[in-house]
Amino acid sequence: MEQTADIALIGLAVMGQNLIMNMNDHGFTVVAYNRTTSKVDEFLSTTAKGSKVIGAHSIEEMVKLLKRPRKIMLMVKAGKPVDEFIEALLPHLEPGDLIIDGGNSHFPDTIRRAKYLESQGFLFIGTGVSGGEEGARFGPSMMPGGTPAAWPLVKDIFQSIAAKTPEGEPCCDWVGTDGAGHYVKMTHNGIEYGDMQLICEAYQLMKEGLGMSNEEMHDAFVEWNKGELDSYLIEITRDILAYKDPATGEQTLDKILDTAGQKGTGKWTSVSSLDLGMPVTLIGEAVYARCLSAMKDDRVRASKILSGPKIKIAGDKKAFVEDIRQALLASKIVSYAQGFMLLAEAAKEYKWDLNYGSIAMMWREGCIIRSVFLGKIKAAYEADPKLANLLLADYFNGLLKRCQDSWRRAVSQAVLNGIPVPAFTTALAFYDGYRSERLPANLLQAQRDYFGAHTYERIDQPRGKFFHTNWTGKGGNISAGQYTV
Ligand code: 2AM
Numbered sequence: 001m002e003q004t005a006d007i008a009l010i011g012l013a014v015m016g017q018n019l020i021m022n023m024n025d026h027g028f029t030v031v032a033y034n035r036t037t038s039k040v041d042e043f044l045s046t047t048a049k050g051s052k053v054i055g056a057h058s059i060e061e062m063v064k065l066l067k068r069p070r071k072i073m074l075m076v077k078a079g080k081p082v083d084e085f086i087e088a089l090l091p092h093l094e095p096g097d098l099i100i101d102g103g104n105s106h107f108p109d110t111i112r113r114a115k116y117l118e119s120q121g122f123l124f125i126g127t128g129v130s131g132g133e134e135g136a137r138f139g140p141s142m143m144p145g146g147t148p149a150a151w152p153l154v155k156d157i158f159q160s161i162a163a164k165t166p167e168g169e170p171c172c173d174w175v176g177t178d179g180a181g182h183y184v185k186m187t188h189n190g191i192e193y194g195d196m197q198l199i200c201e202a203y204q205l206m207k208e209g210l211g212m213s214n215e216e217m218h219d220a221f222v223e224w225n226k227g228e229l230d231s232y233l234i235e236i237t238r239d240i241l242a243y244k245d246p247a248t249g250e251q252t253l254d255k256i257l258d259t260a261g262q263k264g265t266g267k268w269t270s271v272s273s274l275d276l277g278m279p280v281t282l283i284g285e286a287v288y289a290r291c292l293s294a295m296k297d298d299r300v301r302a303s304k305i306l307s308g309p310k311i312k313i314a315g316d317k318k319a320f321v322e323d324i325r326q327a328l329l330a331s332k333i334v335s336y337a338q339g340f341m342l343l344a345e346a347a348k349e350y351k352w353d354l355n356y357g358s359i360a361m362m363w364r365e366g367c368i369i370r371s372v373f374l375g376k377i378k379a380a381y382e383a384d385p386k387l388a389n390l391l392l393a394d395y396f397n398g399l400l401k402r403c404q405d406s407w408r409r410a411v412s413q414a415v416l417n418g419i420p421v422p423a424f425t426t427a428l429a430f431y432d433g434y435r436s437e438r439l440p441a442n443l444l445q446a447q448r449d450y451f452g453a454h455t456y457e458r459i460d461q462p463r464g465k466f467f468h469t470n471w472t473g474k475g476g477n478i479s480a481g482q483y484t485v
Pocket of ligand 1: 036084
């Protein structure tokens with residue numbers, strides 16, 4: 001058998017098949033393999049018919065077809081299947097060969113696998129692949145991390161098949177060592193949760209607060225998509241609002257049960273933010289909002305018992321729609337600032353050298369959060385790679401100044417009218433907290449010292465010196481020492 005293939009791909013579900021066809025279109029020879037081998041034949045006789053794709057019916061056969069060093073990409077279910085395939089592959093590979101995991105793996109698994117394979121002389125990449133079926137077929141956003149020596153082996157393939165920014169740059173670049181790629185993909189998904197929740201809150205304010213019809217909301221989203229909010233998620237929301245079931249003429253959106261599902265990547269982001277002590281509050285609220293939505297039966301019961309104000313938003317409807325738009329934009333800025341704060345802290349913790357401008361570029365096209373907005377983030381980090389926080393960049397600071405009154409009006413009206421807007425609200429609270437020189441944590445420290453002798457630092461003494469007060473005169477003067485939780 002001739003060793004002519006550039007790469008093998010294992011896992012012929014939708015993403016795997018589409019990535020193979022994308023690679024094939026860009027001139028690469030791909031070997032396709034799947035656990036259930038009948039899917040290989042099915043793929044070759046349908047989607048891949050007439051292409052250069054080669055089918056393999058065993059791992060041995062697949063490996064023999066590959067040029068060296070061998071490159072094998074897994075597009076299988078995250079979790080055990082990835083470990084099982086790695087173990088099945090290893091006896092057929094030699095040091096210097098590369099295994100790529102393109103599934104939605106949790107980053108600690110990717111860190112573990114990278115260390116394991118590197119210790120045996122193999123190369124490993126864990127890469128985020130975003131953009132769904134269509135992205136995989138015509139240009140996904142790709143976020144690879146792992147063994148640095150692996151990057152030159154696949155750079156050409158990955159950057160050829162990836163989406164391109166309007167400036168023509170590929171939405172794929174090296175992210176960092178071991179689990180960096182999957183961490184960035186996870187954060188992308190968390191931000192996606194946040195963006196979706198913000199849009200849902202804008203929708204609810206317009207629908208419940210202003211009594212707007214789907215057509216009117218569609219028109220608003222048409223306008224929104226022309227400006228600073230121009231993005232894939234605004235675009236699909238616009239189209240969803242206009243969609244009518246061809247058979248019945250009914251608006252499908254109105255027929256959909258209001259309980260959200262989730263696969264867990266938003267939760268992973270929130271858990272990581274808690275582990276790292278980073279206040280990524282908006283993604284957290286977005287995850288919890290999905291959880292609350294899923295408690296449908298409880299909500300139905302409570303809606304008959306718990307009272308709230310009668311909804312009445314007076315004044316100029318058009319002006320309030322603009323307030324909502326600006327609240328959405330300002331909240332989105334906070335969410336991305338929080339997301340990049342998380343990345344920066346993860347970089348410290350896991351010793352990754354992340355390039356934030358490049359990450360924004362990878363998300364600019366191809367993935368679900370793709371937007372004009374990400375082009376601005378890329379520009380902000382390019383102008384100042386050491387930017388301490390996105391909120392402090394001139395462009396975003398300027399927008400926040402401009403949007404602030406509207407943002408506060410939208411949140412106030414929502415609160416006064418009993419319309420839940422947890423993401424808008426937490427974003428504003430974060431903004432006000434972040435810009436506060438002094439927060440009430442002096443009282444908190446006093447309470448901790450009062451009941452647990454946990455000590456406190458003083459504003460009139462150098463940092464790092466700790467004091468204890470015998471608040472009641474009854475406790476001793478012994479402090480509990482410092483510890484962090
Ligand atoms: P299958 O077609 O043989 O089920 C997405 O589900 C992809 O992951 C499919 O290619 C599927 O293979 C593969 N997959 C799912 N669970 C697997 C497992 N336990 N072992 C190997 N491959 C698995």
